[in-house]
Amino acid sequence: MNTYIAIDIGASSGRLIISSINEENKIMMEEIHRFKNGFSKKGRYDCWEIDYLIQEILVGLEKVKNRGITSCHVGIDTWAVDYCLVNNSGERIGEPISYRDSRTNNAVTNLSKKISLEKLYEKTGVQIQPFNTIFQLFVEERQVLDQADKLLLIPDYLGYVFTGKMVTEKTNASTMQLLNANTKHWDADLLKLIGVTENLFPPLVDAGTILGQMQKDKFPEFDLPDATFVSVASHDTASAVLGTPGESSNWAYISSGTWSLLGVETNVINVHQDAFLANYTNEWGAHNSIRFLKNIMGMWLIQEVARSQNYTHSYPELADLASQAVPYQQFIDVNDGRFLNPVNMIEEIQEYCKITNQIVPKTAGEIARCIYDNLALCYALELEKLTKLSGTDQKIKRLHIVGGGSNNQFLNQLTANLTGTIVEAGPSEATAIGNIVMQMIASEEVTDIPAARKLIKNSFEFTVHKPERNDETILEKYKQFIEEV
């Protein structure tokens, strides 16, 4: 029996999950280690604590060994777009800067003077977001870049730390906005625009490629198992969608964590003008699939509210308080840039309501209600758009909500009501599941993605939310607000 370890690190937390397939042909999973993640100011920039993440991974792997597991497969996925730079002695240069850092505030405007945003979209299929790697590299300090021999995306960097092997895994690489959607290779014009060459990037590899063995002797203070590292679908959203047990067609997903990624799985890239204007992206998935999706601000809003209240209320408590508050008291555009990294999220939301002449939410319940109402309204509006943009005109029959946010039954039900669509919630650890099934495919214990999805459907419990009331009038008012704002 093979043992698989998923190392799944989102923007708010990381975990190590042990998994195997049991005699009843079900995936067994157990969380063995969990730790917080976040960024903080280091000098001028908001940076991730990468050395702390490495330590936590080692602590988790030691726990695996303490369980009596001497040999395993390991895969790492994390959030996208961010990177570490490494010099020609193989050492990291500085700390990785968070995609929420303000250094890219003017990057889109400035890069658009060199290439039109339409052209950039047409070349890459990737939605324009200031934090995409192309914009980060555009504003990267030149003297730092000059010292760099290689750029490694976060999961690839972690893989390098443990195995000594450098690769660029494709699902995550697609979010850099430097790959050409047609040639499937680095776009020479774009590299030139930001002043780097192809040599900066280790070879591109497909998800499911064996990376190498863990170099245990590099970490003598830890008792570690023998581990074969696999480059899984290392973009967490790619793994989350792999771990979503959608059946046949007409299903959509929301990967609900720090971000809410709402979209469909397809196999064609859509760079139509309408998709550009709606700011939909075409991210690469494992085995040549495409995730056509929209980034929605997601649980970040509530995470920041909880943080600014010193975590007085847990997330289930905030959802409960919201359910007791008066519904639909204010409209906010959750994707407004002001919410990307404000000093104080509560004050930012209140200020937004003030300047738009709406009731200002005050209590924790009112603020949480405002966030959940507006996330669900945004999901409903985007689901309609997605149907039109996908060109099917066939109504989405089932909306799968996966990730930590799928534990929020209150928001799931609001979403079902506003979208008029059946919501299937779970698994909340879809990302770790996607990570694990890619390892199972790489080690040939599972044949392919359809077989993996069947296995997932068989192995986990889901909660179904049917639309209970028709909230169309409020949705129409919201659409009008969004058009005018």
Ligand code: ADP
């Ligand atoms: P990421 O991977 O981006 O760090 P997760 O997928 O772990 O995020 O999701 C974390 C979020 O899920 C939390 O910020 C919280 O908003 C939400 N969440 C998790 N559990 C619950 C719960 N029981 N009730 C309400 N919300 C929850």
Ligand code: LRH
């Ligand atoms: C979600 C995610 C998302 C990216 C963002 C940077 O964790 O990877 O898919 O757009 O973080």
